[in-house]
Structures are given as C-alpha cells and as structure tokens.
Amino acid sequence: MSNFNIDSTKNRTYDAIVIGSGISGGWAAKELTGKGLRTLVLERGRDVRHVVDYPTTMLQPWEFEHRGQLPYEVKQENPIVSKCYAFYEGTTQFFAKDKEHPYVQEKPFDWIRGYQVGGKSLLWARQTQRWSNFDFEGPARDGFAVDWPIRYNDLAPWYSYVEKFAGITGNKDGLDTLPDGEFLPPHDLNCVEKYFKEQVSKNYKDRHIIIGRAAHITKAQPIHLQQGRAQCQHRTICERGCPFGGYFSSNASTIPWAMKTGKMTLRPDSVVHSIIYDEKKGKATGVRVIDANTKEMIEFYAKIIFVNAAALNTNLILLNSTSNRFQNGLGNDSGVLGKYVAFHNYRARVSGEYDGLLDSTTDGRRPNSGYIPRFRNVYKQETDFLRGYAAGFDGRRIEYNSSEGIGEDLKANLGKVTRGGWSVGSHMMGETIPKESNYVALDKTLKDPYGIPQLRIAVGYDDNDEKMVKDYLQQMTDMFEKAGFKNIKTYDSKQAAGLDIHEMGGARMGKDPKTSILNKWNQMHACKNVFVTDGASMTSTSTQNPSLTYMAMTARAADYAVKQMRMGNL
Ligand SMILES: Cc1cc2nc3c(=O)[nH]c(=O)nc-3n(C[C@H](O)[C@H](O)[C@H](O)COP(=O)(O)OP(=O)(O)OC[C@H]3O[C@@H](n4cnc5c(N)ncnc54)[C@H](O)[C@@H]3O)c2cc1C
Numbered sequence: 001m002s003n004f005n006i007d008s009t010k011n012r013t014y015d016a017i018v019i020g021s022g023i024s025g026g027w028a029a030k031e032l033t034g035k036g037l038r039t040l041v042l043e044r045g046r047d048v049r050h051v052v053d054y055p056t057t058m059l060q061p062w063e064f065e066h067r068g069q070l071p072y073e074v075k076q077e078n079p080i081v082s083k084c085y086a087f088y089e090g091t092t093q094f095f096a097k098d099k100e101h102p103y104v105q106e107k108p109f110d111w112i113r114g115y116q117v118g119g120k121s122l123l124w125a126r127q128t129q130r131w132s133n134f135d136f137e138g139p140a141r142d143g144f145a146v147d148w149p150i151r152y153n154d155l156a157p158w159y160s161y162v163e164k165f166a167g168i169t170g171n172k173d174g175l176d177t178l179p180d181g182e183f184l185p186p187h188d189l190n191c192v193e194k195y196f197k198e199q200v201s202k203n204y205k206d207r208h209i210i211i212g213r214a215a216h217i218t219k220a221q222p223i224h225l226q227q228g229r230a231q232c233q234h235r236t237i238c239e240r241g242c243p244f245g246g247y248f249s250s251n252a253s254t255i256p257w258a259m260k261t262g263k264m265t266l267r268p269d270s271v272v273h274s275i276i277y278d279e280k281k282g283k284a285t286g287v288r289v290i291d292a293n294t295k296e297m298i299e300f301y302a303k304i305i306f307v308n309a310a311a312l313n314t315n316l317i318l319l320n321s322t323s324n325r326f327q328n329g330l331g332n333d334s335g336v337l338g339k340y341v342a343f344h345n346y347r348a349r350v351s352g353e354y355d356g357l358l359d360s361t362t363d364g365r366r367p368n369s370g371y372i373p374r375f376r377n378v379y380k381q382e383t384d385f386l387r388g389y390a391a392g393f394d395g396r397r398i399e400y401n402s403s404e405g406i407g408e409d410l411k412a413n414l415g416k417v418t419r420g421g422w423s424v425g426s427h428m429m430g431e432t433i434p435k436e437s438n439y440v441a442l443d444k445t446l447k448d449p450y451g452i453p454q455l456r457i458a459v460g461y462d463d464n465d466e467k468m469v470k471d472y473l474q475q476m477t478d479m480f481e482k483a484g485f486k487n488i489k490t491y492d493s494k495q496a497a498g499l500d501i502h503e504m505g506g507a508r509m510g511k512d513p514k515t516s517i518l519n520k521w522n523q524m525h526a527c528k529n530v531f532v533t534d535g536a537s538m539t540s541t542s543t544q545n546p547s548l549t550y551m552a553m554t555a556r557a558a559d560y561a562v563k564q565m566r567m568g569n570l
Contacts, residue, residue, distance in 0.1 A: 009301065014040040014265070015565075017287055017302040019272045019317065022119020024534040024550040025308035026250030026258075027162065031558035032306070033263035037565075040265045040300055041258075042289055044309075045116035047268040048094075050228075050251045054241030056090040064089045083499055084112050086123055086239045094122050094239070104443050106458035108496035111312065111503075117268055118251040119310060120501070121547075123239045126215040126247050128168050128548040129371065129390075130159050130179045134378055135542035138431075142377075142386050145340055145434040146510040148539045149520035152179065158552035166248040166551065167224050169368070170213030178210075178373040178544070184218045187211050187368040191360045192395035192422045196370075199483035206378070207479070209393055212371040215248035215548075227253050236365040247367070269293050271450050274321040275305060275330050275530065283529045283570075284330070290450040304529045304561050304570055308554070311341075311535030315440050315506035316455045318517075318532075331507070331517050331524035339439040340508055341459050342541045344500035345389070345430030347493050348469045350476040352485035354395065355421040361397040369394040372426070374543045376471065385467035389430035390543040391476065395422050424485055428472040431543045432497075433464055434505050459497050502546055504538035522557040529570045533557045 015037035018028040025041065032039045047053070061068055068089045075082045078098045087095050096113035103111055114120040133152040140147040156179070163182040171186035189197060189211050197209035216232040217224050224230070229245030229252055238247050245252035258264040269292035276299065278285045286301035307314045315338050321330035329337045369392050376388030398420035402413040438460065442453035473490040480488045497503075510516025513525035522537050524530045533554040535546060542549075564570045 012299065013301040014038045015302060016040070016304045016306065017042060017300060018306045018308055019287065020119060020308035020310060020313070020534070021117045021250055021255060021266065022114065022308065022310060023121045023124070023250060023547045024554045025119065025306070026121065026254030027551050027554040028306040028308055028533060028558055029258040029264055030254040031555050032562065033258040033261040035558070035562045036263065037562065038263050038265075039258070040267060040302065041255075042270040042272050042287065042300070043117050043266065043268045044271040044292065045268060047266070048116045048118050048122065048241070048251055050245065050256060051243045054243060055093065056240045057237070057243050059090065080110050081112060083110055083495070084501070090237065090240045091123065094241075100449070102446070102448060103454050104446060104456040106456050107460040109457040109459050110496045110498035111457065112498065112501045113310070113313075117255065117266065118249055121249040122241055122251060124547060125545075126238065126367070127371075127545040128163075128166075128213050128215050129373075129544040130181055131155075131542045131544050131549050132177055132179050134177055134374070135540070135544070138387060138542070139540050142381070144386065145540050146508065146512065146515050149509050149511045154520070155549070155552050155556065158556040159548065162548065162551040162555055164221075165223055166215050166253065167217040167221070167229070168213055168548070169216050169218040171211055173208065173210045175208060175210070175373055177375075177378055181213065183213065184221070187214070187218065187366050189370055190362045190395060191357050192354055192424060193370045193393065195354075195357060196393065196395065196424065196483050200479055203479070203482045204375070207372065207375045209370050209372055212368045212392075214368045216367055217246055227257060229253065232367060234365045234367060236367045238367060271452070272309065272317055273297065273450070273452055274317060275307070277321065277323040277325060277330060277527065279323060279325055284527055290452070292450070295450065304531065304565060306554075306558070306561075307530065307532045307536070308534045311503045311506060311538075312440055312455060312457070314532055314534055314536040315341075316442070316452070318507055319442050320453060326526070331526045331530065333526045334514050334516060336436075336508065336515060337517055338441050338506050339436045340434035341438045341440055341503060341505040342432045342434040343459065343497050343504065344502040344541060344543070345432055345461065345465050345468060346427060346500040347495055348428040348472050349425065349491045349493070350473060350480060350488065351423065351425045351491075352480045352488040353398075353421050353423055354483070354485050356484070357422065361419060376475075383467070383471055385464045385471065386433055387431040387468075388543060389428050389468060389472050391426045391428055391472070393424070393426045395424040398423050424480070426476050428469070429500075429543050429545075430465065430468045430472065431541050433462070434508070434540055435462070440506055459503070461497060502535070502541065504535040504541050504546060507532050507536040508539045509537050510539060521560045522553055523561070531557045531561055
C-alpha cells in the first residue's frame with residue numbers, strides 16, 4: 001500500500017471486498033475479478049506465495065531437525081492443534097497456534113485453523129465428493145433444522161464448473177447417493193480394497209466401495225497448464241504445499257489466477273474486525289480492518305462484500321458487526337446468527353487384518369483412499385437415529401524392517417523387508433444435526449490480541465451421535481467379518497467436536513428470513529450486498545466433505561451478485 005493519500009477514501013474503495021483467501025475466498029476472488037470487478041482480498045495472515053513459500057516441500061525426512069516429529073515444547077504450547085494428524089514438523093508454519101489465537105471452549109471443541117493466504121487449502125485432505133439431493137432434502141424429510149432453499153440441480157452446473165478448473169480425479173460410479181462429476185482419470189483401488197468391494201457387493205445391495213474423488217490432477221488439461229499446474233507426482237506430502245500444483249489450493253490456483261486479471265489487490269496481515277453498515281443507505285458499505293503489524297484500524301469500502309473467513313470466523317465477524325439497525329450482529333433479525341452450528345462426527349474407527357492375497361502387494365503411493373458412501377437411512381428411516389455416515393476404507397500390506405544390529409549389520413538388515421498379511425481400516429464420517437443449543441457467541445469480556453472479542457464455542461455431540469457411532473462400529477464390523485477379515489478392533493476416540501475440521505452453520509441459508517440469515521443465493525436476507533459462501537452458510541452438513549460444495553456455492557453466488565450489481569439492485 002502506498003503511504004501517499006492513504007487516508008483518501010477513494011484509494012480504499014473497490015467494487016468488491018472478499019474477506020479471507022482460503023478455499024471459498026480464493027474462488028470469490030477468481031470469480032469477481034474474472035467478471036471485471038476491482039476486488040480487494042483481505043487476509044488476516046501472512047502472504048504465502050506458491051512454491052517460494054513452501055519451505056519444507058523438498059525436504060527429505062533426515063533433513064528435518066526432529067525427523068518430522070513435533071518437539072515436546074511445541075506440543076506443550078499447542079495442545080489443541082497438536083491433535084490434528086496433519087500438524088507435524090513439516091507443516092507447523094501453516095497452522096494457527098493455540099496461544100496466539102485464543103478462544104473460549106464452553107464445551108470441548110478443537111478449532112483447527114490456517115491463518116495465511118490460502119487458509120486451510122494448503123492443508124486439506126482434498127476429498128471432494130459432491131452432495132446429493134438426499135443431503136439437500138434431508139432437513140425437510142427428516143424434520144430438523146430448516147429446509148434448504150436449494151436442491152442438487154441448482155448446484156449441479158456449478159459443481160461441474162469448479163471441478164473442471166480445480167481438477168478432480170474420480171470414477172463415474174453411477175450412484176444416486178453420490179452424483180458423478182467432471183472427473184480426471186481415477187486413482188485405483190488396490191487388490192485388498194477391490195476384494196472388499198466384491199465381498200460387500202455380494203452381501204449388501206446398497207453398500208458400495210469406491211475410490212475417493214479428490215482434488216488432484218491425474219492428467220493435466222489445458223486449463224490446469226494455463227494455471228501453471230502439473231500432474232500430481234504422488235509424493236503424498238501435500239500439506240507442505242505442492243510446487244507442482246498437483247493438488248488444488250488457493251495459492252496454486254485461484255489466487256494467482258485472480259492476480260493475473262490485474263483486478264485483484266491482495267492485502268495480507270489484515271484482520272477484519274467488522275462490516276460497516278450504513279443506516280441511511282440500508283446496506284453495508286465496507287469493512288473495518290486491524291492491520292496485524294501496526295494494530296491500526298483502517299476502513300475499506302466496496303459495493304459488495306463476500307464473507308469467506310471460514311465458518312466460525314465468519315460467524316465472529318458477523319456477530320461483531322453491530323449497528324443501531326443490527327444490534328445483535330449483521331443480518332441477524334431472526335436471532336439465529338451463531339446458532340445451529342454442526343460438524344462431522346469422525347470419532348470411530350474399525351481395523352482388521354486379512355491373510356489372503358499374499359502373492360500381491362502395493363507399489364508406490366496414492367494421495368487418496370477408498371470411500372463408502374452413506375447407506376444408512378437413505379431411502380427410508382431404518383434406525384433409531386437420524387441421518388447416517390460415510391466411511392473411508394483402505395488396506396495396506398504389513399511390512400517389517402529389522403533394525404537389529406549395529407554398523408554394517410544394521411544397514412543390511414534395514415534393507416530387508418519381511419511382508420506379513422494385510423492391515424485394513426475404516427473411519428467414520430457422520431452427519432450431525434444442527435441444533436439451536438450448538439452455538440457460537442462473542443465472549444463478553446475476553447479479547448484476542450487485536451482487541452476483537454474472543455469466540456465462545458458451545459458445540460458438542462448429542463444422543464443421536466452416540467447411537468450413530470454404535471451403529472457404524474457394528475455395521476463395519478459385520479462388513480469386515482463377512483469379508484473374512486480377522487483380528488477386528490473397534491475404537492471410539494471420544495475426540496472433541498472440531499477435529500473433523502468440517503464445522504458448518506451459524507449463518508444458515510433458508511427460505512424464511514425469520515429462521516435463517518441467507519437466501520438461496522447465499523445473500524443476506526436483511527443486508528442484500530453481503531454474501532456468505534463458506535461453511536457458515538450451510539443449513540445442514542451431509543456426510544460428504546464440504547469444501548467442493550463451498551466452491552460451487554461461491555461461484556454461483558458471485559455470478560448472481562455481479563448480475564444483480566449490473567442491474568443496479570445492489
Ligand atoms: C488437515 C485437514 C484436512 C481436511 N480435509 C478436507 C477434505 O478432505 N475435504 C474437504 O472438503 N475439506 C477438508 N478440510 C477442510 C477444508 O480445509 C475447509 O473446509 C476449507 O478450507 C474451508 O474453506 P474456507 O474458505 O471456508 O476457509 P479457509 O480455507 O480456512 O480460509 C479462511 C481464510 O480466512 C482468513 N480469515 C479468518 N478470519 C479472518 C479475519 N477476521 N479477517 C481476514 N481474514 C480472515 C483465514 O486466515 C483463512 O485464510 C480439511 C482441513 C484440514 C485442516
């Protein structure tokens with residue numbers, strides 16, 4: 001930013017402001033700049049440039065001071081984020097640290113965040129299953145939350161649109177629970193996974209094992225090459241940042257694409273405090289930002305605002321945006337802002353062993369795994385809990401290296417691999433029910449280092465979740481037994497909500513302004529030039545990973561917003 005004329009309102013005025021540069025903010029930036037809008041992207045964290053700011057991406061295990069492990073002090077200082085499987089010596093630079101970013105846990109909640117340009121898009125596991133009508137019709141059919149104001153057909157073309165650009169690998173499986181998309185060539189199931197698939201098909205009509213759909217380029221198309229991205233090299237160290245752009249991240253894809261239009265101004269180190277509402281104009285006029293370096297408050301102005309700070313931070317910003325008109329948070333006439341937060345229940349796992357297929361093994365790495373789409377309560381209510389779960393599944397050959405001996409003996413032994421049978425495992429991905437009692441709010445006294453109220457999180461499991469865990473453990477055990485797997489073990493980690501990193505809701509979409517914050521275009525019912533297109537907007541959670549749906553919703557909402565703006569409606 002120039003130091004001259006810094007106070008002039010004109011210099012701080014844009015067509016659009018996007019808050020956050022993660023998966024959804026990156027898409028908002030790409031779409032809005034692509035349609036010609038001068039767009040300011042405000043990001044609370046530092047800049048992370050593609051390739052040059054991935055310091056650990058080329059390091060070999062022995063080049064890490066602690067061989068990839070987290071030092072004791074780091075774990076002590078970060079008890080929450082240390083629980084995340086992806087937080088290790090090679091990735092600590094991309095995770096928000098507990099101490100620096102405090103929040104209040106009214107109920108235990110592990111809030112995992114990525115505060116930098118690219119947000120959590122650098123860290124995600126890249127699973128990208130579409131949602132189906134069984135998801136969008138869920139609340140209406142099963143009588144919880146409120147009805148979604150959209151159906152699958154509203155999003156389908158936008159799924160296709162974002163999939164082609166992001167690069168999604170997958171197989172056309174023809175399942176009505178999991179619509180097919182615009183896929184690049186699929187990864188393969190390995191032999192034990194194929195064996196399980198056959199056994200499950202033999203024993204159950206409605207259960208399927210498929211290869212996951214994932215945001216990896218398995219065959220680069222011209223659109224990917226134009227982004228400077230290349231085929232995934234199967235290194236499976238994605239969360240350190242990929243210099244090939246082999247997986248989708250904002251840093252490799254949407255942000256540089258938006259930058260190339262010449263229409264984007266990216267302002268890192270800009271912590272959005274609140275959205276400015278103009279009582280006379282009856283709309284939002286801009287945002288207040290705390291500069292992370294100087295702690296100075298600066299205002300920026302625009303005709304439309306996209307809020308993409310990730311679900312809970314979006315709630316925080318909206319709750320903190322108070323005015324005479326909106327005393328309890330922007331757009332909060334209904335009083336539901338911050339409420340009906342839900343998440344995914346990832347507590348349960350089942351493991352086993354298989355002693356067949358001993359003449360085969362796997363070769364190389366695969367940045368993907370098997371996927372079992374939801375099969376419970378799909379066509380009819382068949383259990384004593386609502387909704388259901390999807391599951392991951394994978395199998396690998398058990399290998400042992402002997403580390404016996406010293407010197408030459410040790411070296412020789414390390415090279416010898418003895419193979420055992422196969423280990424197989426599955427993890428649960430359960431839908432949770434959005435409830436008024438699962439909410440986030442601003443703490444009345446505690447502030448963060450920028451003077452912004454800390455978020456108070458009161459989100460946890462209920463009886464429905466407990467029953468679902470039991471059912472998953474039972475059903476998966478049955479499926480493993482039918483496949484002849486042995487030594488089957490079940491686990492309930494009892495982990496707190498949040499570690500699934502799929503928190504959603506708080507500013508939900510709905511048909512009725514009395515019970516929702518956003519309309520079917522992710523547009524605020526009560527403040528039409530503000531759009532929320534991240535997880536905060538979700539009416540319910542489905543069982544599928546949500547980020548692809550955020551991308552599709554963002555592109556759809558941006559298209560609508562720009563059309564409305566050009567018609568003079570915003
Ligand atoms: C280890 C891991 C594995 C995951 N696996 C999957 C998966 O397989 N599939 C899937 O669909 N999802 C997965 N997720 C979740 C996925 O990363 C998120 O759903 C996705 O990143 C959400 O996009 P977003 O734009 O809402 O938020 P983010 O990507 O988190 O971006 C939000 C951005 O907003 C910024 N911000 C926050 N507050 C402010 C503020 N006040 N002012 C300015 N900027 C602000 C943040 O710094 C951040 O850059 C995973 C996440 C993790 C960490």
